[in-house]
Amino acid sequence: MNILDTFHNWRRKRRWNKQYRRGKWVGLKSEKEAIRYYQIIDYIKKYSTRNPSILDIGCGEGVLNERMKGLEFERFMGLDFSEVSIGLAKNKNLPKTEFIAEDAIKFRPKHTFDVIVFNEAFYYIHETEKDNVLNRMLAHLNKDGIIISSIYREGTGCWEYFKENPKLTELEFTTVRTDEELRYWKIGAYKKKLEKNEF
Ligand SMILES: C[S@@+](CC[C@H](N)C(=O)[O-])C[C@H]1O[C@@H](n2cnc3c(N)ncnc32)[C@H](O)[C@@H]1O
Structure with a gap:
Protein backbone atom coordinates (compact mmCIF):
# COMPACT_ATOMS: atom_id res chain seq x y z
CA MET A 1 0.00 0.00 0.00
CA ASN A 2 1.21 3.54 -0.66
CA ILE A 3 1.33 6.21 2.05
CA LEU A 4 -2.17 7.47 1.28
CA ASP A 5 -3.69 3.97 1.46
CA THR A 6 -1.79 3.30 4.70
CA PHE A 7 -3.28 6.50 6.11
CA HIS A 8 -6.81 5.45 5.03
CA ASN A 9 -6.26 2.03 6.59
CA TRP A 10 -5.29 3.71 9.88
CA ARG A 11 -8.39 5.94 9.68
CA ARG A 12 -10.60 2.90 9.04
CA LYS A 13 -9.16 1.21 12.11
CA ARG A 14 -9.98 4.30 14.19
CA ARG A 15 -13.53 4.25 12.78
CA TRP A 16 -13.98 0.58 13.73
CA ASN A 17 -12.72 1.30 17.24
CA LYS A 18 -15.21 4.16 17.58
CA GLN A 19 -18.06 2.02 16.27
CA TYR A 20 -17.30 -0.85 18.65
CA ARG A 21 -17.08 1.61 21.54
CA ARG A 22 -20.54 2.95 20.63
CA GLY A 23 -21.98 -0.57 20.35
CA LYS A 24 -22.73 -0.26 16.64
CA TRP A 25 -21.95 -3.95 15.99
CA VAL A 26 -23.90 -5.57 18.83
CA GLY A 27 -26.41 -6.65 16.17
CA LEU A 28 -23.94 -9.30 15.02
CA LYS A 29 -24.93 -11.27 18.12
CA SER A 30 -28.61 -11.21 17.15
CA GLU A 31 -30.57 -14.27 16.06
CA LYS A 32 -31.01 -12.67 12.62
CA GLU A 33 -27.28 -13.10 12.04
CA ALA A 34 -26.93 -16.50 13.69
CA ILE A 35 -27.67 -18.44 10.48
CA ARG A 36 -24.48 -17.09 8.90
CA TYR A 37 -22.27 -18.33 11.75
CA TYR A 38 -24.06 -21.69 11.70
CA GLN A 39 -23.29 -22.11 8.00
CA ILE A 40 -19.60 -21.53 8.71
CA ILE A 41 -19.72 -24.01 11.59
CA ASP A 42 -21.44 -26.55 9.31
CA TYR A 43 -18.61 -26.23 6.79
CA ILE A 44 -16.06 -26.75 9.55
CA LYS A 45 -17.88 -29.90 10.70
CA LYS A 46 -18.22 -31.16 7.14
CA TYR A 47 -14.83 -30.39 5.60
CA SER A 48 -12.28 -29.92 8.36
CA THR A 49 -10.31 -32.45 10.35
CA ARG A 50 -11.69 -33.31 13.78
CA ASN A 51 -10.72 -31.05 16.64
CA PRO A 52 -9.30 -28.37 14.33
CA SER A 53 -7.17 -25.34 15.05
CA ILE A 54 -9.07 -22.27 13.84
CA LEU A 55 -7.96 -18.78 12.84
CA ASP A 56 -10.70 -16.14 12.55
CA ILE A 57 -9.46 -13.08 10.63
CA GLY A 58 -11.38 -9.88 11.45
CA CYS A 59 -13.04 -11.67 14.36
CA GLY A 60 -14.66 -8.56 15.86
CA GLU A 61 -16.03 -9.37 19.32
CA GLY A 62 -15.52 -13.12 18.88
CA VAL A 63 -19.12 -13.97 18.00
CA LEU A 64 -18.15 -16.92 15.76
CA ASN A 65 -16.35 -18.55 18.66
CA GLU A 66 -19.35 -17.98 20.95
CA ARG A 67 -21.61 -19.64 18.39
CA MET A 68 -19.38 -22.73 18.27
CA LYS A 69 -21.02 -24.47 21.19
CA GLY A 70 -20.96 -28.17 20.45
CA LEU A 71 -18.01 -27.92 18.06
CA GLU A 72 -14.82 -29.32 19.54
CA PHE A 73 -11.68 -27.46 18.54
CA GLU A 74 -8.07 -27.74 19.57
CA ARG A 75 -7.46 -24.00 19.67
CA PHE A 76 -8.99 -20.81 18.35
CA MET A 77 -7.20 -17.62 17.45
CA GLY A 78 -9.22 -14.49 16.69
CA LEU A 79 -7.49 -11.53 15.10
CA ASP A 80 -8.82 -8.03 14.55
CA PHE A 81 -7.14 -4.67 14.05
CA SER A 82 -9.65 -3.01 16.36
CA GLU A 83 -8.20 -3.06 19.87
CA VAL A 84 -11.66 -2.22 21.19
CA SER A 85 -13.32 -5.28 19.66
CA ILE A 86 -10.43 -7.46 20.82
CA GLY A 87 -10.85 -6.07 24.34
CA LEU A 88 -14.55 -7.02 24.26
CA ALA A 89 -13.69 -10.48 22.92
CA LYS A 90 -11.02 -11.08 25.58
CA ASN A 91 -13.48 -10.16 28.34
CA LYS A 92 -15.52 -13.23 27.40
CA ASN A 93 -12.74 -15.55 28.62
CA LEU A 94 -13.58 -18.19 26.05
CA PRO A 95 -11.80 -21.53 26.54
CA LYS A 96 -8.84 -22.62 24.35
CA THR A 97 -9.00 -19.19 22.73
CA GLU A 98 -6.59 -16.34 22.13
CA PHE A 99 -7.60 -12.93 20.75
CA ILE A 100 -4.98 -10.62 19.30
CA ALA A 101 -5.11 -7.04 18.04
CA GLU A 102 -3.28 -7.05 14.71
CA ASP A 103 -3.79 -5.86 11.18
CA ALA A 104 -4.48 -8.76 8.81
CA ILE A 105 -2.34 -6.99 6.23
CA LYS A 106 0.77 -7.31 8.42
CA PHE A 107 -0.08 -10.43 10.40
CA ARG A 108 2.44 -13.28 10.20
CA PRO A 109 1.07 -16.33 12.01
CA LYS A 110 3.40 -18.22 14.33
CA HIS A 111 1.40 -21.44 13.87
CA THR A 112 -0.38 -23.27 11.12
CA PHE A 113 -4.14 -23.86 11.20
CA ASP A 114 -6.72 -26.36 9.97
CA VAL A 115 -9.36 -23.71 9.35
CA ILE A 116 -8.90 -20.06 8.37
CA VAL A 117 -12.06 -17.95 8.30
CA PHE A 118 -12.69 -14.58 6.68
CA ASN A 119 -16.08 -13.87 8.18
CA GLU A 120 -17.38 -10.54 6.84
CA ALA A 121 -13.87 -9.17 6.81
CA PHE A 122 -12.33 -9.59 3.38
CA TYR A 123 -13.97 -6.46 1.90
CA TYR A 124 -11.80 -4.39 4.19
CA ILE A 125 -8.52 -5.74 2.87
CA HIS A 126 -7.11 -3.21 0.41
CA PHE A 162 -12.34 -16.79 -3.60
CA LYS A 163 -14.64 -18.60 -6.01
CA GLU A 164 -12.52 -17.88 -9.07
CA ASN A 165 -9.11 -18.03 -7.42
CA PRO A 166 -6.75 -20.44 -9.23
CA LYS A 167 -5.02 -21.24 -5.92
CA LEU A 168 -8.24 -22.61 -4.41
CA THR A 169 -10.56 -25.51 -5.05
CA GLU A 170 -14.16 -24.89 -4.07
CA LEU A 171 -15.66 -27.48 -1.73
CA GLU A 172 -19.07 -25.83 -1.39
CA PHE A 173 -20.64 -22.45 -2.00
CA THR A 174 -24.05 -21.32 -0.88
CA THR A 175 -26.16 -18.21 -0.56
CA VAL A 176 -27.65 -18.12 2.91
CA ARG A 177 -30.97 -16.29 2.76
CA THR A 178 -33.25 -14.92 5.46
CA ASP A 179 -36.86 -13.69 5.43
CA GLU A 180 -35.48 -10.21 4.58
CA GLU A 181 -34.78 -9.90 0.88
CA LEU A 182 -31.62 -7.86 1.38
CA ARG A 183 -30.14 -9.83 4.27
CA TYR A 184 -28.17 -12.64 2.67
CA TRP A 185 -24.60 -13.89 2.61
CA LYS A 186 -22.47 -15.73 0.08
CA ILE A 187 -20.46 -18.30 1.98
CA GLY A 188 -17.87 -20.62 0.49
CA ALA A 189 -15.50 -23.33 1.71
CA TYR A 190 -12.27 -23.96 -0.18
CA LYS A 191 -9.13 -26.00 0.05
CA LYS A 192 -5.72 -25.20 -1.32
CA LYS A 193 -5.23 -26.40 -4.89
CA LEU A 194 -2.29 -28.78 -4.90
CA GLU A 195 0.71 -28.06 -7.10
CA LYS A 196 1.51 -30.69 -9.72
CA ASN A 197 4.33 -32.17 -7.61
CA GLU A 198 2.24 -32.26 -4.39
CA PHE A 199 -0.03 -35.11 -3.42
C1 LIG B 1 -18.34 -6.62 9.89
S1 LIG B 1 -17.14 -6.90 11.11
C2 LIG B 1 -17.25 -8.66 11.26
C3 LIG B 1 -16.82 -9.15 12.62
C4 LIG B 1 -16.83 -10.68 12.79
N1 LIG B 1 -16.07 -11.36 11.76
C5 LIG B 1 -18.24 -11.21 12.81
O1 LIG B 1 -18.77 -11.55 11.74
O2 LIG B 1 -18.81 -11.32 13.90
C6 LIG B 1 -15.59 -6.69 10.23
C7 LIG B 1 -14.36 -6.77 11.12
O3 LIG B 1 -13.18 -6.71 10.32
C8 LIG B 1 -12.20 -6.00 11.05
N2 LIG B 1 -11.16 -5.54 10.11
C9 LIG B 1 -11.29 -4.70 9.06
N3 LIG B 1 -10.10 -4.53 8.44
C10 LIG B 1 -9.19 -5.30 9.12
C11 LIG B 1 -7.79 -5.52 8.98
N4 LIG B 1 -7.08 -4.93 8.01
N5 LIG B 1 -7.19 -6.37 9.85
C12 LIG B 1 -7.90 -6.97 10.85
N6 LIG B 1 -9.23 -6.76 11.04
C13 LIG B 1 -9.87 -5.94 10.19
C14 LIG B 1 -12.99 -4.86 11.69
O4 LIG B 1 -12.31 -4.28 12.79
C15 LIG B 1 -14.26 -5.62 12.10
O5 LIG B 1 -14.17 -6.12 13.40
Missing part, protein backbone atom coordinates in the same frame (compact mmCIF):
# COMPACT_ATOMS: atom_id res chain seq x y z
CA GLU A 127 -7.23 -4.39 -3.20
CA THR A 128 -3.42 -4.37 -3.51
CA GLU A 129 -3.07 -6.52 -0.38
CA LYS A 130 -5.66 -9.22 -1.05
CA ASP A 131 -3.22 -11.62 -2.75
CA ASN A 132 -0.55 -11.02 -0.09
CA VAL A 133 -3.00 -11.78 2.71
CA LEU A 134 -4.42 -14.89 1.07
CA ASN A 135 -0.96 -16.22 0.09
CA ARG A 136 0.31 -15.77 3.64
CA MET A 137 -2.72 -17.55 5.02
CA LEU A 138 -2.37 -20.39 2.51
CA ALA A 139 1.23 -20.79 3.62
CA HIS A 140 -0.08 -21.30 7.16
CA LEU A 141 -2.85 -23.71 6.27
CA ASN A 142 -2.26 -27.33 7.25
CA LYS A 143 -2.50 -30.09 4.69
CA ASP A 144 -6.23 -30.78 4.25
CA GLY A 145 -6.93 -27.38 5.79
CA ILE A 146 -9.82 -25.22 4.62
CA ILE A 147 -10.50 -21.54 4.01
CA ILE A 148 -14.01 -20.21 4.61
CA SER A 149 -15.26 -16.85 3.43
CA SER A 150 -18.55 -15.14 4.19
CA ILE A 151 -19.56 -12.05 2.24
CA TYR A 152 -22.69 -9.95 2.84
CA ARG A 153 -24.90 -9.49 -0.23
CA GLU A 154 -22.78 -8.97 -3.34
CA GLY A 155 -19.61 -7.64 -1.63
CA THR A 156 -18.24 -6.95 -5.07
CA GLY A 157 -14.82 -8.39 -5.79
CA CYS A 158 -14.87 -10.52 -2.65
CA TRP A 159 -16.86 -13.73 -3.03
CA GLU A 160 -15.71 -13.98 -6.66
CA TYR A 161 -12.14 -13.48 -5.45
